Amino acid sequence: MASITIRGVKKNYAKTPVVHGVDLDFASGEFVVILGPSGCGKSTLLRMIAGLEEISDGTIAIDGVVVNKLEPRERGCAMVFQNYALYPHMSVAQNIGYSLKVAGVPSAERAQRIQAVARVLELEHLLDRKPMALSGGQRQRVAMGRAMIREPKVFLFDEPLSNLDAKLRVQMRSEIRKLHRRLSATSVFVTHDQVEAMTLADRLVVMNGGRVEQVGTPAEVYSRPASRFVATFVGAPAMNMLEGTVTLDGLSLLGDSRKLNVSRTGLAVGAKVAVGIRPEAVRMVAPGTAGALAATVDLIEELGAGRVVYVDLDGAPFSIATSETVHPEPGSTVGLQFAEQDLHFFSAETGGRLDVFKASVPEPAL
Amino acid sequence: MVERTPILNFLTHLILFVGFVFCVAPFAIVAIAASHNLKDVNDVPMSLLPGSDFWVNIKTAWTTADLGPKLLNSFIMAFGVAAGKVIISALTAFSIVYFRYPGRMLIFWLIFITLMLPLEVRIVPTYAVVANVLEPYQAIMDLTGLSWLIEKLSGMQVSLSLGLLNSYSGLILPLVATATGTFLYRQFFLTVPDELTEAARMDGAGAMRFFVDILLPLSRNNMAALGTIMFLWAWNQYLWPLLITTDQSHAMAVTELKQLIPNVGGAPEWHIAMAGTLIVMLPPLIVVVLMQRWFVRGLIATEK
Numbered sequence: 001m002a003s004i005t006i007r008g009v010k011k012n013y014a015k016t017p018v019v020h021g022v023d024l025d026f027a028s029g030e031f032v033v034i035l036g037p038s039g040c041g042k043s044t045l046l047r048m049i050a051g052l053e054e055i056s057d058g059t060i061a062i063d064g065v066v067v068n069k070l071e072p073r074e075r076g077c078a079m080v081f082q083n084y085a086l087y088p089h090m091s092v093a094q095n096i097g098y099s100l101k102v103a104g105v106p107s108a109e110r111a112q113r114i115q116a117v118a119r120v121l122e123l124e125h126l127l128d129r130k131p132m133a134l135s136g137g138q139r140q141r142v143a144m145g146r147a148m149i150r151e152p153k154v155f156l157f158d159e160p161l162s163n164l165d166a167k168l169r170v171q172m173r174s175e176i177r178k179l180h181r182r183l184s185a186t187s188v189f190v191t192h193d194q195v196e197a198m199t200l201a202d203r204l205v206v207m208n209g210g211r212v213e214q215v216g217t218p219a220e221v222y223s224r225p226a227s228r229f230v231a232t233f234v235g236a237p238a239m240n241m242l243e244g245t246v247t248l249d250g251l252s253l254l255g256d257s258r259k260l261n262v263s264r265t266g267l268a269v270g271a272k273v274a275v276g277i278r279p280e281a282v283r284m285v286a287p288g289t290a291g292a293l294a295a296t297v298d299l300i301e302e303l304g305a306g307r308v309v310y311v312d313l314d315g316a317p318f319s320i321a322t323s324e325t326v327h328p329e330p331g332s333t334v335g336l337q338f339a340e341q342d343l344h345f346f347s348a349e350t351g352g353r354l355d356v357f358k359a360s361v362p363e364p365a366l
Numbered sequence: 367m368v369e370r371t372p373i374l375n376f377l378t379h380l381i382l383f384v385g386f387v388f389c390v391a392p393f394a395i396v397a398i399a400a401s402h403n404l405k406d407v408n409d410v411p412m413s414l415l416p417g418s419d420f421w422v423n424i425k426t427a428w429t430t431a432d433l434g435p436k437l438l439n440s441f442i443m444a445f446g447v448a449a450g451k452v453i454i455s456a457l458t459a460f461s462i463v464y465f466r467y468p469g470r471m472l473i474f475w476l477i478f479i480t481l482m483l484p485l486e487v488r489i490v491p492t493y494a495v496v497a498n499v500l501e502p503y504q505a506i507m508d509l510t511g512l513s514w515l516i517e518k519l520s521g522m523q524v525s526l527s528l529g530l531l532n533s534y535s536g537l538i539l540p541l542v543a544t545a546t547g548t549f550l551y552r553q554f555f556l557t558v559p560d561e562l563t564e565a566a567r568m569d570g571a572g573a574m575r576f577f578v579d580i581l582l583p584l585s586r587n588n589m590a591a592l593g594t595i596m597f598l599w600a601w602n603q604y605l606w607p608l609l610i611t612t613d614q615s616h617a618m619a620v621t622e623l624k625q626l627i628p629n630v631g632g633a634p635e636w637h638i639a640m641a642g643t644l645i646v647m648l649p650p651l652i653v654v655v656l657m658q659r660w661f662v663r664g665l666i667a668t669e670k
Contacts, residue, residue: 052564073570085561089583098579099569146569 002076002153002186003028004049008058011044011210019044020210021058026203029184031177035197036207037233042190043158045207049188050079050156062154078147079156083163084139086131086146093118093127096145117145120182137168144179155180157189161196173199194234198222206230228351231276231344237308237319239276243348246271258293258314262340267356272348279308279321281342284328285335292335297328311336393647400424400640407637419637427642431625440601440619441649446538447600448593455547455592456585460577462548463555464563474552481545485606496536496610499528532613541600547592554588555581590660598650619646 004026011019019041026032034042047053049060051072059066067075078099086095093114094101100110118124121141131139140160147155157176161169177200180187191197197204198218206213206221206229214226225231231239244253246269250262253275260275267273285292295311295318306323311334320336328334345354395414399407402417427433462474485492494501507513517523530536558581566576582589607618626642628634654661 050568052567072567077568079565079568081561081565083559083561085559085565087562087565087580089580098566098571102570102575102579146565150569 002063005061010057012056031187031202033189033197033201034205040207041210046190076153078152080160082159084143117149155187228346274346276344279319282320283337287333287335289335292337423641436619436622443537444600447541448597450542451544451596458548459551496530587663594657594661
């Protein structure tokens with residue numbers, strides 16, 4: 001149990017900055033997921049917390065103690081690696097118990113603790129095997145056991161599920177969640193998979209280009225994305241984005257070809273904005289319905305429980321997620337309708353969120 | 367592309383067989399010659415049917431050249447060189463691959479360049495150093511006037527001397543450094559995933575702990591390969607042992623074989639010489655047979 005305080009942390013490789021000043025607070029016992037595309041600096045940030053990467057500027061404190069100059073072993077962190085990083089020449093038991101061996105724990109106590117961890121992870125019958133003889137999911141569990149046995153204050157996960165197949169990933173996801181509930185150690189989990197992020201996180205940190213874009217609960221991040229990047233990155237299929245200009249009675253979209261009547265935007269007339277709308281918030285209606293945008297159907301993706309309809313809106317791609325059993329023919333015209341409060345406005349220049357309508361969820365506590 | 371047709375199969379086997387004969391024929395002739403008596407071995411052409419005096423000749427060769435202690439000497443030296451090379455090159459490669467310090471690559475290339483300076487090239491300076499290991503220090507002290515100063519102050523003349531001629535250390539140490547070994551280890555260490563190193567750091571293992579607990583066990587195939595090659599190489603050393611062992615008690619089996627070779631005017635006892643050769647060939651052969659499995663794995667495959 002430990003809180004983590006990150007203040008103005010930067011990382012430069014040679015002269016190239018990869019993390020530009022990050023400030024974050026993780027509460028004790030919290031499960032934080034850092035989400036971002038590859039190369040956004042999320043792994044680097046995690047490795048700086050672990051002590052595997054030097055901190056170029058700023059401080060990281062665990063439980064109020066600045067750990068910048070501490071060796072990984074002195075920080076009380078344990079880490080689960082993407083490729084598991086099991087020692088190939090050691091048995092499962094030796095892999096799990098290695099940190100205790102290094103720490104000089106007597107072998108009787110060590111064996112007992114290995115047993116205890118193996119019981120939790122259902123690895124008892126595999127203790128004598130070598131990692132080579134294990135399946136991906138089993139290796140993953142050994143890697144978690146190796147982290148657990150030290151009873152660390154902080155658990156760090158570096159994309160630990162990305163090497164597993166889809167089914168196993170879902171299973172391990174819930175196991176990690178259960179494990180966290182059981183151990184309630186502060187956990188930081190790095191991933192580029194938004195489903196993983198949404199399902200695991202108490203709090204979500206979305207990073208892009210070495211900066212933190214948004215911090216909030218998964219629901220907050222989904223319903224009130226703080227920037228255009230977060231809006232399009234979180235949610236599948238991605239949020240539709242249309243460029244537009246504010247007019248007297250609403251918006252003109254897509255180079256003035258479409259008009260949209262929106263009341264009380266409060267934005268200056270002539271301001272350039274990007275308007276986002278989630279595919280789930282769009283309804284398909286008969287073409288020609290008043291207030292609906294007409295679009296041509298391109299493609300339909302069947303998902304079983306629902307389907308995604310890709311349409312063409314004067315050259316701009318647009319998608320609609322629907323659970324209705326509608327089957328518009330590709331090439332046919334449909335009308336698109338959505339509620340005003342489902343629109344998200346972003347500044348065309350900065351990409352930042354413009355608060356136009358009343359907030360539908362409370363302001364996220366940063 | 368692998369083609370399998372009966373004709374090609376036959377041809378490849380034929381080529382293999384010819385190669386095999388070329389490799390083995392000289393040894394067969396040595397073994398046959400070692401089984402003849404004095405008269406038969408000097409027949410022209412020598413009979414290629416084995417004679418009946420094999421064990422007699424072996425015994426004569428063993429006693430004439432006093433091979434027992436010589437083989438032991440050879441073994442100590444070859445084992446020492448092989449073990450030394452395996453340890454030293456593992457350590458140097460560990461330092462070069464896993465630590466960041468200025469001049470790291472320069473040091474690596476300096477080690478690499480020594481490949482171009484085998485013992486035969488630097489044999490005179492090496493001999494001088496082994497004759498008196500402290501000679502260079504003496505020279506430095508003389509040059510800087512330090513020994514003059516000490517003599518003036520204390521009245522004692524400085525004369526450093528530590529000779530290694532006729533000793534196992536003298537035989538082994540100059541042969542222990544190896545660029546090949548360092549390079550072999552370096553290439554292997556580079557294939558070890560960084561995550562293993564990081565996992566060990568997270569587990570609290572320091573550098574030496576990581577080296578001993580993780581790297582060495584992983585590189586045991588490498589060690590076997592390097593150890594085998596170096597054992598053979600050291601066993602077959604001729605020039606260096608010949609040069610620095612004047613004392614019979616430190617003579618090597620390979621150099622002592624010359625005692626069995628008939629002198630001009632002596633009886634042409636080639637059967638004894640061949641028998642001695644067979645004996646001296648045996649230990650490396652045993653090492654290769656025992657180590658073969660590891661040896662091949664170490665050279666071709668990376669475990670993973």
